[in-house]
Amino acid sequence: MSEFARFLFGRRARRRWIHLILGGALAMPYVFVGQLVVGPATDSRYVFHDLPLQLLSFAVGLPLAALTAALFPLTRSLEAGAVRSLCGIDAHRLAHGPARTRAAKGRTAAWFTLHLGFGGIISGMSLAVPPFAVFLVALPFIEWPADNRLGLPEVLDHAWVPALAPVAGLAMLVGLAACAAGSGTLLARWAPALLGPTPEDRVAAAEARAADLAVRNRLARELHDSVGHALSAVTLQASAARRVLDTDPEFVREALAAIEDTTRRTVGELDAVLGVLRDGDAPGTAPAPTLAADLDGLLRRTRAGGLRVTATVDADPEALPPVLSREAYRIVQEGLSNALKHAGDQVSVTLRIAIADEHLEISVENPLEHTPSCRPGGGHGLRGIADRARLLGGTAQAGAAQGVWRLSVRLPLKGPA
Template structure:
């Protein structure tokens, strides 16, 4: 069953069609070859001589190699191989050949395709009728009383009896030849039509750039939207608990929720701008430490949580990129404190410049509620990614009864520090 599938399976039949198409493509070149072989050999009927046909075929193949330099040859051949030979598209090049090496490999492939295709197509035209005659020869000879022009060996009875076997074997040989040539082309296609080292490098760079954009989107969404949802959840819970006893606090909490959600919508618009071809005009700018730290601290305190902030640096003198990433890091640290700290646990935030580096520390009491969530942990990984991309470091973990996030970011040039 496996042998029959390898000879007559769907994939083998498609590859057979691919070879026959190669034979059809070879015909114009063979006709051009006859115009050269005929005068040289002095024969007026090239097609009446099998050796002259082979000579015409041999003359036509170099002409095919020359015309394969046409730019669309490689894309068209790659498409045919993908659909008919079952080769993985990632192993084939869809762009026209540009370098000398690519053009040489394309010419070799086109010549091989037409050469094997011409042979298999010729066998496909000639062998089936011959095999049918061999299979039916005993019956036809009995009816007509002659050998139908077959060789004298078929005068013998044993030859007539074995002729059907020879016919079946010739058909099997045709199928085996087509299957073997199809497998050879499928095996050689990635080497001759596959992407070059430059193409693979360009594809790898494109995938890396796409992954970087996706990671950036994931970090921005987690830090902005995730922090806002945590803050809104805690503010709403605090307001619900004192709804009857402290209406003033409830009004402040609702105002903080409104402010948080409004600002988060703007940040979400900025994040979605990354999906467009460049940041679209009019998109809300990304928040920075210099412009938005006070608002972030105010919104975090809206549920009554004590947040002590010490800023021993001038955020306005930080590079914009460092200021933007530092804001997200502080935001994630506060978000972790909201999610994992106690309801009234104090949070300490320190921002300082030391030795040409911006140091950010966020601490909150270590409670038993800090357990990893299923699928969680993305925030700390995002902080580590931000720090690493800027050439800095990030550490997070328990330290003396507190949970401590400490990040160091290099600053381009001197950044004067001092209480702000």
């Protein structure tokens, strides 16, 4: 019994009743338009006073409602929002955007017609039934004039009518609640089928998630390469400066200047990346570094930490495409950063950048005997290099060979952007 009472008068039932009344309110403009059609067609001046004509106006207005839903794609978004809030349907079962395809528009039109149809009927019952039910419940306590000047039906003169009237009134209220709960349950059951995402919507959502994930992965690579390289370089620069603090003041000054330059540039790049991650913030204005703009500066700051870097550049950085130049800069930066972190500042690193067979070739080498095993949790840098190379249509290889740790990257000059 409690389950039945909850079905009729529970919180969910009440919210769905409100949803139906909202549908009835939305149906009223279409009913008025239907009256403009039914009145002249039936030669009736007072359609509003005739219940059959009102129902006919309602029937004429529903196709107009379906046409409205088909013509305005945002109807699906508005209806789905109302269903999520009032009918207790999980958000993932409903579409979030406007109806774009013909199938989606057709289903939205069908839903809108059902919502307004059921809502109009339940709204009319909600207006008419409660007052009459209250009248029946109060009937035994009302004294009528003996001369029946109120024009009441003669059936009220029977003695059994006042005795059964309260029961009939309560039954009418329960029947109204049952109609509202049943209609609300039907609409809630049909909502996912009519307002749910179409296959095209699911594909679009998957593509949007993939694009968002790609952006986040790119930002993660930027943070790893930029901040990771800066921390490694600054750590070694500070360590080298501390060791020769009393014997080589000139080197200390160069190391401190390199630390200042490295941190200033990294803060700018970090602000640019975080600006993209923060909702509502515009991206930072720090330009992305490229080989053309900062290869010499990158080598200078790396050498300031004591790492001996021999660089051979057989390519014109100014002639490289901007995207290729930017990604190549990050690859070189990560290669030098790996040497700093894993080989230390006591080895010599050989960097070579050249163009061969319409490809930009980058190699970073350092002696293997000075390179300790990878730190726990490491490997993100090499994975990031491989991702960058793959997105540009190139290849990346890293490993030990003949006592040398070698990173080799090959990028097409005219690859996918």
